[in-house]
Amino acid sequence: MDLIDLARGPVLKAAVVIFFAGVVWRIVNILLLQHRRDRNEPRRGVGASLLGGLKAMGSRSWPHPEFIGRTGAGEVLGYSYHLGLFALVLLFAPHISFFGSFFGVRWPALPSSVVTVVSVLTFTLALAVLFRRLTHRVLRRLSNFDDYFSWFVVTLVIVTGLMATAHVGGPYPTVLGLHILSFDLLLIWYPFGKLMHAFYIFPTRAVDGYLLTRKGAPS
Amino acid sequence: MPDRDREPTIGELLDRSGVSRRGFVKYCTAMASLLALPPLAGRAMAQQLRAAHRPSVIYLSFQECTGCLESLTRSFSPTLESLLFDVISLDYDDTLQAAAGKQAEQARDRAMKENYGKYIVVVDGSVPTNDGGVYSCAGGRSAVDVLTEAAKDAAAIICVGTCSAFGGIPHADPNPTGARAVSDIIGDKPIVNVSGCPPIPEVITGTLLQFVTTGQVPDLDAHGRPTVFFGNTIHDRCYRRPFYDQGKFAKTFDDEGARNGWCLYELGCKGPTTYNACATVKWNGGVSFPIESGHPCLGCAEPDFWDRGSFYSPLASARWGKAGEVSPTEAAEIAAGAVAVGAALGVGSVLLGRHRQKARIEGSEKQEDGDGSH
Numbered sequence: 222m223d224l225i226d227l228a229r230g231p232v233l234k235a236a237v238v239i240f241f242a243g244v245v246w247r248i249v250n251i252l253l254l255q256h257r258r259d260r261n262e263p264r265r266g267v268g269a270s271l272l273g274g275l276k277a278m279g280s281r282s283w284p285h286p287e288f289i290g291r292t293g294a295g296e297v298l299g300y301s302y303h304l305g306l307f308a309l310v311l312l313f314a315p316h317i318s319f320f321g322s323f324f325g326v327r328w329p330a331l332p333s334s335v336v337t338v339v340s341v342l343t344f345t346l347a348l349a350v351l352f353r354r355l356t357h358r359v360l361r362r363l364s365n366f367d368d369y370f371s372w373f374v375v376t377l378v379i380v381t382g383l384m385a386t387a388h389v390g391g392p393y394p395t396v397l398g399l400h401i402l403s404f405d406l407l408l409i410w411y412p413f414g415k416l417m418h419a420f421y422i423f424p425t426r427a428v429d430g431y432l433l434t435r436k437g438a439p440s
Numbered sequence: 441m442p443d444r445d446r447e448p449t450i451g452e453l454l455d456r457s458g459v460s461r462r463g464f465v466k467y468c469t470a471m472a473s474l475l476a477l478p479p480l481a482g483r484a485m486a487q488q489l490r491a492a493h494r495p496s497v498i499y500l501s502f503q504e505c506t507g508c509l510e511s512l513t514r515s516f517s518p519t520l521e522s523l524l525f526d527v528i529s530l531d532y533d534d535t536l537q538a539a540a541g542k543q544a545e546q547a548r549d550r551a552m553k554e555n556y557g558k559y560i561v562v563v564d565g566s567v568p569t570n571d572g573g574v575y576s577c578a579g580g581r582s583a584v585d586v587l588t589e590a591a592k593d594a595a596a597i598i599c600v601g602t603c604s605a606f607g608g609i610p611h612a613d614p615n616p617t618g619a620r621a622v623s624d625i626i627g628d629k630p631i632v633n634v635s636g637c638p639p640i641p642e643v644i645t646g647t648l649l650q651f652v653t654t655g656q657v658p659d660l661d662a663h664g665r666p667t668v669f670f671g672n673t674i675h676d677r678c679y680r681r682p683f684y685d686q687g688k689f690a691k692t693f694d695d696e697g698a699r700n701g702w703c704l705y706e707l708g709c710k711g712p713t714t715y716n717a718c719a720t721v722k723w724n725g726g727v728s729f730p731i732e733s734g735h736p737c738l739g740c741a742e743p744d745f746w747d748r749g750s751f752y753s754p755l756a757s758a759r760w761g762k763a764g765e766v767s768p769t770e771a772a773e774i775a776a777g778a779v780a781v782g783a784a785l786g787v788g789s790v791l792l793g794r795h796r797q798k799a800r801i802e803g804s805e806k807q808e809d810g811d812g813s814h
Binding site: 225226230234237238239241243247248250253315316319321327331333334397 | 686757
């Protein structure tokens with residue numbers, strides 16, 4: 222069994238199992254946390270609070286006007302980076318084939334040349350994001366191994382993907398095998414690091430918004 | 441004992457058979473071009489070949505379907521590739537030679553003796569090794585035995601076809617005969633793998649010709665294949681590549697994409713991971729190649745191509761299902777199992793955490809009670 226078959230065979234299978242089991246493990250842990258009962262008299266009804274929760278998912282995803290001067294650059298970087306990741310993960314034809322083999326559905330792809338340009342831009346943004354983390358005094362102090370390793374794992378997938386596309390670093394099947402192996406690594410690391418934010422970010426914002434609205438505060 | 445050096449040179453033989461000098465130079469120029477040699481190399485090749493003596497070639501056929509030999513012979517007639525019969529001295533080939541039985545075996549022994557250290561062994565087919573190699577025998581001798589003997593005093597071995605190069609179809613899971621590649625058995629001779637199922641005729645003849653002209657094995661890739669023919673993937677040189685780049689794919693064999701000649705990636709084309717010259721040299725005298733005829737590349741020039749799932753599943757699909765590739769149902773089953781395990785682990789870890797927390801609280805309360813009683 223060569224590298225590519227190993228990567229998309231047993232290693233991928235193990236990675237998928239670890240990914241699903243790990244994600245559910247993390248979510249169950251949070252759902253079963255013992256919350257203190259809110260004994261305050263609700264200022265708003267359940268319906269309004271739920272609406273507040275929904276609103277928070279949107280409003281918290283947009284920079285607050287008061288702080289836009291300080292957070293704007295980070296927001297732009299973050300959004301561009303995530304949009305780039307979205308395009309290259311979900312709109313590249315081979316990736317669609319890959320996900321299609323799991324889910325049985327396929328969707329239209331972007332031209333490969335466009336995805337290549339997006340990949341290069343996303344890689345550049347990844348470097349910019351890292352630079353910001355390393356140079357921002359507060360962010361640097363808040364960062365730990367998890368932040369850097371999560372960055373490394375995601376960037377490794379982008380870099381090996383670009384290498385496979387550009388045919389550098391060795392024979393194409395080997396580099397493609399490395400690309401899939403790096404994706405396997407991402408799946409394995411995903412539930413145990415900050416990459417889990419993809420699952421947490423909107424539910425936590427919704428819960429915050431719900432609780433704030435219930436207390437009568439703007440969400 | 442006949443001395444091959446006293447035999448007529450290739451040039452003399454060509455003159456006798458009425459091949460014009462111009463025709464021969466054209467042939468050599470085409471071959472030099474095929475081998476990506478400099479423009480003047482064709483002339484040098486012609487001069488070298490004309491002065492050279494025909495090398496003895498022993499063609500051994502083991503576990504094979506004769507498709508490779510079929511491919512090779514189809515290249516000879518009526519084109520100038522037929523020169524190859526004049527360029528080499530095919531001293532043993534149990535399919536093509538007139539002799540049979542002991543006479544055939546004697547021809548091989550004689551060729552080996554007379555051309556000690558100079559002859560070329562061409563191998564077609566994999567070599568079975570299970571049960572003493574009984575699955576491929578000729579003249580009461582196993583393939584392993586014949587190969588080992590023939591390889592001992594050979595100048596080089598050229599493996600024609602994926603079976604001799606990598607084990608091929610006989611080597612496919614579960615490989616009941618223990619089929620192996622020649623390079624698994626012979627380790628002390630230069631081996632050139634001309635893979636493909638079958639290989640392109642011009643690639644076989646080009647490799648032979650290069651060896652005859654230079655006396656050296658060509659530059660080889662990691663799989664022992666001549667880089668001049670196996671240096672690029674089919675995908676890199678495919679005329680449908682622009683459609684891949686534009687994201688235009690045929691989804692079925694009779695949809696609009698297929699009719700428009702769009703990329704066959706989603707129909708399972710293995711072109712991106714297959715190194716061969718199909719897209720450039722092509723088949724049947726340069727008429728076309730499988731992709732041009734509307735069928736995805738099977739990846740037949742690569743090791744274990746038969747064991748890599750369906751020919752029609754995309755290269756990017758996962759490969760761990762019951763049928764070689766994962767089906768959505770299997771993926772859902774595995775995901776459901778993983779979710780159940782994750783949920784159980786989650787509940788278990790929460791309960792354990794609560795138990796520890798309770799024990800810690802009780803412990804600290806007891807300690808406080810103990811402190812209070814003093």
